[in-house]
Amino acid sequence: MTTALTDTIGRVGIWSGALRGDDPARRGVIAEAAAEIEELGYGAVWIGGSPAPVHAVPVLAATSRLTVATGITGIWDRPAADTARAFTEVNASYGGRFVLGIGASHSALHKQYHRPYSSMVAYLDTLDAADSPVPADRRVLAALGPKMLRLARDRSAGAHPYLVTAEHVAQAREELGDTALLAPELKVVLDPDLDGARATARAYLTRYLALPNYTNNLLRLGFTEDDFASGGSDRLLDAVYGLGDATAIRAAVDRFLDAGADHVAVQVVSDGPMTDIPLAAYRTLAEALPLGAATD
Numbered sequence: 290m291t292t293a294l295t296d297t298i299g300r301v302g303i304w305s306g307a308l309r310g311d312d313p314a315r316r317g318v319i320a321e322a323a324a325e326i327e328e329l330g331y332g333a334v335w336i337g338g339s340p341a342p343v344h345a346v347p348v349l350a351a352t353s354r355l356t357v358a359t360g361i362t363g364i365w366d367r368p369a370a371d372t373a374r375a376f377t378e379v380n381a382s383y384g385g386r387f388v389l390g391i392g393a394s395h396s397a398l399h400k401q402y403h404r405p406y407s408s409m410v411a412y413l414d415t416l417d418a419a420d421s422p423v424p425a426d427r428r429v430l431a432a433l434g435p436k437m438l439r440l441a442r443d444r445s446a447g448a449h450p451y452l453v454t455a456e457h458v459a460q461a462r463e464e465l466g467d468t469a470l471l472a473p474e475l476k477v478v479l480d481p482d483l484d485g486a487r488a489t490a491r492a493y494l495t496r497y498l499a500l501p502n503y504t505n506n507l508l509r510l511g512f513t514e515d516d517f518a519s520g521g522s523d524r525l526l527d528a529v530y531g532l533g534d535a536t537a538i539r540a541a542v543d544r545f546l547d548a549g550a551d552h553v554a555v556q557v558v559s560d561g562p563m564t565d566i567p568l569a570a571y572r573t574l575a576e577a578l579p580l581g582a583a584t585d
Contacts, residue, residue, distance in 0.1 A: 299332025310347030335360030392431025462549030491520025
C-alpha cells in the first residue's frame with residue numbers, strides 16, 4: 290500500500306509508553322529522546338500508556354518531521370467530542386503530524402466496557418459529527434478481530450494491532466485489503482543471550498496474558514492455554530517478540546513486513562518498559578532496520 294500516511298511514517302517506528310509526556314519533570318528527557326529518534330531516521334513514534342492527544346505534545350514540539358500517534362487512546366477514557374477537540378488543537382499546532390490511534394481497550398481495565406464494536410462505531414460517528422471532525426485518514430483503530438479490522442478499513446486510515454504474530458498480520462492484510470494502512474506493534478528484546486531475552490520478555494508479557502482480548506486472539510491463531518502459562522511458552526515468545534541481537538530483530542521485523550505490514554512499531558522491552566527510554570537500543574537498531582519509506 291502507498292498512501293500519504295504510509296510514506297510519511299516510513300516502514301519502522303518506535304512504540305513507547307515512556308514517551309508519554311504527562312510528567313513535567315520528564316519533558317526535557319522526552320524531548321531530547323524524541324529529537325534523536327527523528328535524527329536516527331525512524332518515521333513515527335507511537336505513544337503508549339492509554340494517552341490523550343495532549344500527551345503527544347512534548348514529542349511533537351521537539352521534532353519537525355516525525356509523525357506522532359497515540360497507541361492507543363481508549364474510547365472509555367474520554368468522550369469522543371473532547372477527543373476530537375484535542376486532536377484538532379494538537380494537529381493544527383504541529384503541522385498535521387499527529388495521528389489519533391483509538392481502541393476499545395479491555396473489560397478488566399474499564400468498568401463501562403461493553404459491546405466494543407458498537408461502542409467504537411458510535412465513537413467514530415461522534416468524531417465525524419464534531420464541530421472539528423477527526424479526518425478518517427488521520428485516525429487508526431487498534432483492531433484485532435475481523436469485524437474491527439473491516440471497520441478500520443472502512444472508517445479510518447487502517448489498523449494498529451498490538452501483541453500479534455506474523456500470521457495475524459497476514460490475516461489482517463486480507464481483511465483490510467490493499468489500500469488500508471497496517472501498522473502492527475512488535476515487541477523486541479535486544480539481548481544476544483537468548484535465555485536472558487526470554488526472561489525479560491516473559492516478565493513483560495505476563496500482564497497482557499491476563500487480558501482476554503489478547504489471549505482470545507492468540508487462541509484463534511492456534512496457541513493453547515498451555516502457551517500462556519508462566520509468562521508464555523518459547524513458541525509464543527518467538528511469535529510475538531523479536532529476541533536476540535540486531536540481526537535477529539531485523540528478521541522479526543522483516544517477517545511482519547513480508548506478511549503485509551506497511552509499518553512496524555517497534556517496542557524495545559527492558560526491565561522498565563514504561564519508564565525507560567532505551568536510546569542505545571534505538572541507535573543499534575537504526576543501523577539494522579529498514580527505516581525508509583515503503584516505496585524505497
